[in-house]
Amino acid sequence: MLNLLRPFLRDRFLHLLLITGAILMCIAPFHFAALPQAIDWHTIITLAGLMMLTKGIEQSGCFDVLGMQMVKRFASERQLALFLVCAAGLLSTFLTNDVALFIVVPLTLTLKKLCAIPVSRIIIFEALAVNAGSLLTPIGNPQNILLWGRSGLSFGAFTWQMAPLALALFISLLLLAWFCFPAKPLAWQAHEKSHPWQPRLVWCCAALYLVFLVALEQKLALWGLAVVALGFLVMARRVLTGIDWSLLAVFMAMFIDVHLLVSMPSLNALLTPLGQASDLTLFASAIGLSQFISNVPATILLLNYVPASALLAWAVNIGGFGLLPGSLANLIALRMASDRRIWWRFHLYSLPMLVWAALLGYGLFLIS
Template identity: 30%
Template sequence: MKRLKIFFTKDLLFTVSFLIAIISCYFGTFSLNSIDFKVIFCLFGLMLFVKNIEKLGLLNYFAEKMIDFSATSRSLIRNIVLLSFFSSMILTNDVAILTLMPIYLTIIKKFPAMENKIAGAVLLIVAANLGSSFFPFGNPQNLFLFSYFSLSTATFFEWALILLLFSILVLLISFLFIKKRPIPKQTNLLPIINKKKMFFLSLIGLFILLGVFNVFPYFVVIPIASVLLIVYDKEMIRQVDYKLLWTFVFFFIAVGNFSQVEMISTFIKEQFTTTTHTFFGSILVSQVISNVPAAILIAPFTDQVQTLFWGVNIGGLGTIIASLANLIGFKLYKEYYPTHSKKFILQFTFINLVFLICFVLFFSFLL
């Protein structure tokens, strides 16, 4: 009993998602179709891959390089946040966070007295969510909307460009609130990287990305890559955050079950009939069940595609569960700073709400 208590109280997000999934089974019939297995498979493969390159010393290498390019704490945070923003367009928001957050955390470990550490991590997550909105494959909700409504490429980019330009503007303004402190010159030598191991891991990483981008079937590519990584280093299988994977599974189950409730379906159908209702409604729903399930849930009940697109992408801002990518960033930060969970949640919520208000005010004029 004591072990069970520790297990469930150590990670409250996991516990809450588990309870919600259990409760939802009362309202709907559980179906495996509710679970997005691609997300689960890809997350597992990527986490296993990142753990391996972290052990190789590659993250430390990139951290040192990033420090060399930055003279102050503000420029350091700005550089990695903008890198997160632009790389997420191609890598997707999940992959950008999984790749860059460990590098950022490796950097700030070198400067214990550095201010705005949490703010930098939050901005990195925000940037990944916003940047990934520019391409159809940048995040799951856009890929779904692009396919479901058979959007033309020109139409999609017309909507996305407005979001992109305003995102850059707000991010640049946000950097002004980061304290500008000089970074001490580093005398550490760059870590020596085993080139053969790096080449092997690079091939595996490329292999995983081919699965993420649907070049090859993910259910074939990811298991093969994972087996190769486990054979390469058996210890890494223990380093994967399985609670995060189950948290995603529980959220998928809950959304699938609740969406079967006729009262909820009827309510959604009645609400999402106008541009204003669709915009604000999709943002609000995203805050509760995250933006990917929100897009899937609302799409069949509305013809307001543009405002739904803006709503679910902006809706990734706000609560910690507004985007599943937020959970990834939080869990990674918690691994490095286990005692900072409450501080992180508070700062995350505050910064995200400020961003959310800015975006809502701006896009309200475009409706």
């Protein structure tokens, strides 16, 4: 029980969100009965299922085996980093940004046990990569799903609309990674701890993953989560006790804080004029709002005042860079790293990337 409670007691970010929520409750109009409805339970259920499945694959030893094969194939730190960045970006275009991170980040953490690599820096670039890659397609991230549904565009038309920005940002990110990771040879080190290879657990995770995906498609997410949890309860209970459950509390607190924030009449008064604002004003406002309430809630809020245009789509996706709350994918990646220093190091790369993405994005929009 203590192992389950310890993450909640040590999570400073969760404590900050709870304090922020308490302050907002004092100044924003709300009803306690409406707070549970403010939480996107589909996201919470999906995240919980993915956390269990990823932890199961990790404890099966699958990432150890795959990591050893990767280390043998890549000669330098730069090659390995570029491969992981590309993998994160490409997976995010069709598997969504959070699913891509649940695949790539645990693999990266396993590689740390096999060779000396700057794992925190690689995870930072993976978080940036999924933000850049997921903006390409309508299903790459939640805000694109919302915008695609409102825009009336076909899958191909929406992808073509986003392609210039996605291509430019991903090339920029690869160039940055080229200079940030040296071409020094990978140095093998003693394998500190490895899980024995357990094919039975791998096949169990694969079967549960398929069940969970089908349940999500059939709008039976809660039943799918129950099947996954029951499967691990029978097959490997240690999976359930090894998960950082406080991450779910962080997401729920964020949803409630955003709900309280957007319910403030003063904020709605500020956003109403955006319907007649210039392109530059809308572009800057969408990016700025995303920095503080995340780009998905910002998209939901702004769609009440402006149409689902290409400019809005570009702006809220660019808003995923910069500050940590800009994208929930940032939070997922950094939490999985389990490194306190990564929180401020992330901003050394993400803030310049935000400035560059904003300048590049608006420039491309003007010439398109």
